[in-house]
Amino acid sequence: MKKAFLWVAILFTFTGLLAGCGSSEKSSGEEDKIVIGYFPNINHVPAMVAKDQGYFEKQLGDGTKVEYKTFAEGGSFMTALKTGDIDAGLVGPGPAMNNFSTGADVKIIAGASTGGTVVLAREGLEINSLEDFQGKTFITPGVGCTHDVQYETYLEEAGITSARIGGTMKHLTGNPAQYASMLKTGKVDIAVAPEPWAAVIEQETNAEVVIGWDEVSFGETLPASVLVATGDAVEDSPEKVQKIVNAHKDAIKFIEENPEEAKAITIKDIKEVTGQELEKEVVDRAWGRIGFTYDVDVDTIQDFADSSYTLKFLKDKPEFSELIANNFIK
Structure with missing residues (x-):
């Protein structure tokens, strides 16, 4: 009887291994x-x-x-x-x-x-013209992400580009949920934030909206x-x-x-x-x-x-x- 149970256990183990190896065939009734x-x-x-x-x-x-x-x-x-x-x-x-x-x-x-793409500047940073973006550190969720392209397109039309392509703006990437604290500590100057994180930044910091969602390239x-x-x-x-x-x-x-x-x-x-x-x-x-x-x-x-x-x-x-x-x- 013990041998029978042993063989059943081995059979189930072997079957499980097959399933774990990505067998594409579904048994009858499998979801x-x-x-x-x-x-x-x-x-x-x-x-x-x-x-x-x-x-x-x-x-x-x-x-x-x-x-x-x-x-x-x-x-x-x-x-x-x-x-x-x-x-x-x-x-x-x-x-x-x-x-x-x-x-x-x-x-x-x-x-x-x-x-839903909003560009904000940290408290105390003077952004009075497009030229003021020169040399600043900005953050987006990813390199070449939608928000990044919108922001860089907007500035490229004024001849301002990131260091990635020979310009002066420094680019960081990170989780938008952390942007408020990064602006507060001065780790970044500019946050290119998807909503709701732009609204969170406005609530938790004194950051200023410098490019509105309907102003940034392709915004509407x-x-x-x-x-x-x-x-x-x-x-x-x-x-x-x-x-x-x-x-x-x-x-x-x-x-x-x-x-x-x-x-x-x-x-x-x-x-x-x-x-x-x-x-x-x-x-x-x-x-x-x-x-x-x-x-x-x-x-x-x-x-x-x-x-x-x-x-x-x-x-x-x-x-x-x-x-x-x-x-x-x-």
Whole structure:
């Protein structure tokens, strides 16, 4: 009898090892799984609402388990998409375009939000003209991220560039949730912040908004976040991708019809992810600087990409007609 139990244990162990080695065949009745990625900022509220309301589960059905993974910046998100750690999610258009231009398998399948990029100067720093940005240290979530390109494009038009391409501005990257303390200590002079962190900075410091969300380049027209998936998913599983987009559209409709409830969901989700509880006043201020839409402005995407090339974030002059799969939002 003991031998029988021993062989059963060995059999289960061997079976478990096979499963751990990535066997792609599912046993009868086994759940499918998708992982949705997003960032803990207000441009990514559609993902938070979809998560809270169970929209992905409703669209994909009981046979699919939905999990969520959060990111602080676009580079790690795109790595996760490329490695299959996530299946879809919200990211800034900058990382999506940068990775597409180097051959990454990524498709924009819907818009998500616009606006929400605010540039602030630490207390006591005199910024009275564009020339005053020369030699200053600025911080963005990532090199070549959406907010970085918006900021550098705005200044490049005045002939001011970062040290990365021969200019005088020094560039740091970091988690936007830490920008307020970095400004207070003088570690950075300028913070290029996505909402709600710009509103947090205004509340916690005496930092001054020096470039508003509607003044910074592409501020009112560029998708601040987009819904992406892999090209393989778009080609091989269009029905599943359509359901993901449908859930995303449901979330945006909810935001439009229930803004106060959507704000409460945002406060709750950001606290769970970052440990920081935003005050309602902060969220209200940030909310006024963004919009939510699943449409994608294709021309603006190309203009933004051309600017990324000019700023040398992209090695080759881009053409993004194949990046956007608009058929899922029609």
